[in-house]
Amino acid sequence: GQSLEQPSEVTAVEGAIVQINCTYQTSGFYGLSWYQQHDGGAPTFLSYNALDGLEETGRFSSFLSRSDSYGYLLLQELQMKDSASYFCAVRGGATNKLIFGTGTLLAVQP
Amino acid sequence: DAGVIQSPRHEVTEMGQEVTLRCKPISGHDYLFWYRQTMMRGLELLIYFNNNVPIDDSGMPEDRFSAKMPNASFSTLKIQPSEPRDSAVYFCASSPTGSSGNTIYFGEGSWLTVV
Numbered sequence: 001g002q003s004l005e006q007p008s009e010v011t012a013v014e015g016a017i018v019q020i021n022c023t024y025q026t027s028g029f030y031g032l033s034w035y036q037q038h039d040g041g042a043p044t045f046l047s048y049n050a051l052d053g054l055e056e057t058g059r060f061s062s063f064l065s066r067s068d069s070y071g072y073l074l075l076q077e078l079q080m081k082d083s084a085s086y087f088c089a090v091r092g093g094a095t096n097k098l099i100f101g102t103g104t105l106l107a108v109q110p
Numbered sequence: 111d112a113g114v115i116q117s118p119r120h121e122v123t124e125m126g127q128e129v130t131l132r133c134k135p136i137s138g139h140d141y142l143f144w145y146r147q148t149m150m151r152g153l154e155l156l157i158y159f160n161n162n163v164p165i166d167d168s169g170m171p172e173d174r175f176s177a178k179m180p181n182a183s184f185s186t187l188k189i190q191p192s193e194p195r196d197s198a199v200y201f202c203a204s205s206p207t208g209s210s211g212n213t214i215y216f217g218e219g220s221w222l223t224v225v
Contacts, residue, residue, distance in 0.1 A: 031212045042201060042216040043153070050212075087153065091212050095166035098143070098214060100153040 002026040002093050004101035006086075011107045012078055020073045020104045022088035030091040032064050032071045035100070038084045043100075046073070046086075075106070083108045112136075114217035116202050122223045128190040131220045133202030134183055143203040143214060144177055144187050153201075159185065192224045 004024045012018040024032065031050040035043040049055055049064035049071060061074040075082055085103040093099075115134040123129055135142045143158040157167040162179045170177070174193070179185040189196055199221050205214040 033212045042218050044216070045213050048212045089212075095168075097155055097158060097166045098212065099155060100145075102152045 002090060002097075002099045004088055004090055004099065006088055006101045006104045008102065009105045009107070011109065013109050014078055014080060016078050017074065017076050018078060018106065020075075020086050020088075020106070022071050022073075022101055024069050024071075024088070024090045024101075026069075026090050026092035026099075027094070028092040028096070029066065030096060032062075033089045033091070033098070034060075034062050034073045035087045035089060036084050037087065037103070043087060078108050080108050080110070082106060114202055114204055114215055116200075116217035116220050118220055119218065120221045120223075122225065123192055125193055125224055126191045127224075128188065129192045129196075129222060129224075131187040131189075131200050131202075131222070133185045133187070133217060135185070135202070135204030136206075136215055137183065138206060139204035139215075140207045141205045141214070142179060142185050143201075143205075144185070145201040145203065145216075146198045147201060147219075148198045156187070189222075192222075194224045197223050 006022045033048045034046040037043040047062040054063045059076045064071045085105050087100045087103045089100045091098045117132045144156040147153045156169045157177045159179045177187045199219045201216050201219045203214040203216040
């Protein structure tokens with residue numbers, strides 16, 4: 001089967017850098033994605049890694065190590081609006097389905 | 111583009127009643143997903159379709175749940191009979207083939223309360 005683990009909560013201050021880790025288990029691997037969800041809203045796509053290394057998109061970066069079944073999301077220059085839940089998701093398994101982790105609630109404090 | 115459109119946005123129903131949730135995916139997207147989100151279980155994949163064909167329905171909780179996609183622009187998720195434990199936010203999402211299904215676009219969700 002497929003499973004993902006990520007911390008349940010992270011707290012940081014405005015302007016800081018925070019890293020949210022994700023480890024996964026899957027038979028077959030087609031990429032690790034990250035989604036952001038504000039309270040009461042829908043998840044929205046942030047980034048995707050299919051190959052090892054770092055992908056940068058503005059203040060957000062995502063890293064993948066396939067040999068370690070590990071990835072992280074790096075948020076820089078934190079802003080209050082970054083307070084949200086962040087989900088890692090892996091696509092794999094026999095039917096290539098997209099499964100989400102349990103989410104990390106990020107609280108950005110002034 | 112209008113995005114993924116779901117209806118109803120909110121529904122409160124009594125236990126035992128039939129619930130039908132509707133979804134219109136983004137035009138041109140080949141994949142359609144139904145997810146359920148609760149505090150206890152997080153975001154669970156219920157079923158997904160590719161080109162209107164169900165590919166994986168292993169997440170459908172039990173026979174009370176059924177999903178259909180009669181054409182490329184419409185899908186339904188039906189619960190019959192509904193139970194209080196079905197209370198959750200149900201998200202429909204779609205993605206184009208080119209993204210390999212890793213980039214999916216969610217609708218705003220249908221918030222279901224069964225009393």
